[in-house]
Amino acid sequence: MKRPTWIIPLSVVVLLAGGAVGQGIRSVAPNGTGLASDRLQRITTVMNEHVAKGHIAGAIGLIARHGKVGYFETYGFQNKEANVTMRKDTIFRMYSMTKPITGVAVLMLYEEGKFFLSDPVSKYLPELGNLKVAVVESDPQTGKKTRYTVPAKREITILDLLRHTSGIDYRGPEDADGKLIYERLGTNSLDQAVGEMVKKIGQAPLVHQPGTMWEYGLSIDVLARLVEVVSGTPYDKFLEDRIFKPLGMVDTGYTVPPEKASRFSKLYAPAENGTIKLNTSPAQDSYLKPAINFGGGSQLVSTASDYLRFCQMLLNGGELDGVRILSRKSVELMSADHLG
Structure with a gap:
């Protein structure tokens, strides 16, 4: 029997292709978080090499430590074909990172x-x-x-x-x-x-x-x-009212509204020789329309900054900026081994 836990609180978010960092999570110089600037630069160099070689269209790297963001960089494009560069508030399909929220x-x-x-x-x-x-x-x-x-x-x-x-x-x-x-x-x-x-x-x-x-x-x-x-509440409304709004996750939901469409990343698929091509699945554009299925496993969209707020809430033992979502004991329960 494999042994994952069903929620793993994260302090590092890397999204392949995130708003300003949310209230209560400060951006500081790397040395203010105990991170080494020269070593962080290695991440930037490697990710830009992957973009240049066509392995990925773009990406975001975000590292937070002790509630402070010490590294937040973009690489490449959110839309390579249209030459639209990656933004820190680019919106991504979260796929299975929806599961921890559920x-x-x-x-x-x-x-x-x-x-x-x-x-x-x-x-x-x-x-x-x-x-x-x-x-x-x-x-x-x-x-x-x-x-x-x-x-x-x-x-x-x-x-x-x-x-x-x-x-x-x-x-x-x-x-x-x-x-x-x-x-x-x-x-x-x-x-x-x-x-x-x-x-x-x-x-x-x-x-x-x-x-x-x-x-x-x-x-x-x-x-x-x-x-x-x-x-007794539709799932999308439950998440919006009980998690997203209280945590200030302003770009997270099941649909990308028209006013945010310019920040929505294109979706890519593997091609020959380790390169990529535009994905032709319905997920390329379906999020621009009203959602029908409010599933708990894969359907949310979000940004790196929004998801950081969710992760930081877990790392804080269920609370962020004075808003308690879960008790500390529940967070401990979530991160325990339940398979043995």
């Missing part, structure tokens, strides 16, 4: 006594009750695969979702003919509300028995739906 949202409700982490999630999301588990057996002589399902030995708990031991992955299980059930159901589509996504997850078997194996997947998206149901 972890915080869940723990906020846990602190309020809305549920126990040991609760079966079906207590709040009944569509995830009485699930089956997919089993694939291979004949050792012929290699022929036989696929069938068995009942889950126990319910998925909220803790299972937080630590990716729910039996829910991204790929999903195979049916009796070896075809992917998630593809048939459209489970991973972002053109649906997260509640519909969760219903489709419940229509398919799990890929592992709950609690038996760690596997990265849609568990954190399920938690976004849990927050909606338990709080």
Whole structure:
């Protein structure tokens, strides 16, 4: 079993291609943070070399120590084709760095006594009750695969979702003919509300028995739906009202509004010989339209400065600028080993 924690507080943010550094987090000379200017310059040199060689279009490097920013540099372009240079307030697709924010949202409700982490999630999301588990057996002589399902030995708990031991992955299980059930159901589509996504997850078997194996997947998206149901608030509004506004994360959300579109980075994909090319996936432009799926696993956009404020809150034990988001004990719980 792999052993990640499900939130790792960060003091270094490097975003490939972040506003001014937020109130309460000061920018100082590197020696004011105990950082060596000459060694920091090595980062700048190496990153600019990657830009020059075409390995990346651009990037941002931000290093904070003891609540002070000692290094904040940009490299290259946010839009290489249009020759638009990288800005410190460039907006990025955060992908899986959305997950730690969902972890915080869940723990906020846990602190309020809305549920126990040991609760079966079906207590709040009944569509995830009485699930089956997919089993694939291979004949050792012929290699022929036989696929069938068995009942889950126990319910998925909220803790299972937080630590990716729910039996829910991204790929999903195979049916009796070896075809992917998630593809048939459209489970991973972002053109649906997260509640519909969760219903489709419940229509398919799990890929592992709950609690038996760690596997990265849609568990954190399920938690976004849990927050909606338990709080009675759409997930995007919960994050905005309970985390983003209190922390001063002014550029974080599910959509890039028209007035901020000029700061939105282009999306790139690997090309031949270690170079890059424009990504042609829907994510290139979809964030410029109103969001449909407020998932907890990958859909947020943000800036380096905004995300630093979130990270600094965790490093401070749940508080920033006099605003407490979580108790210190909850932050300790989040950064502990829950797999053993």
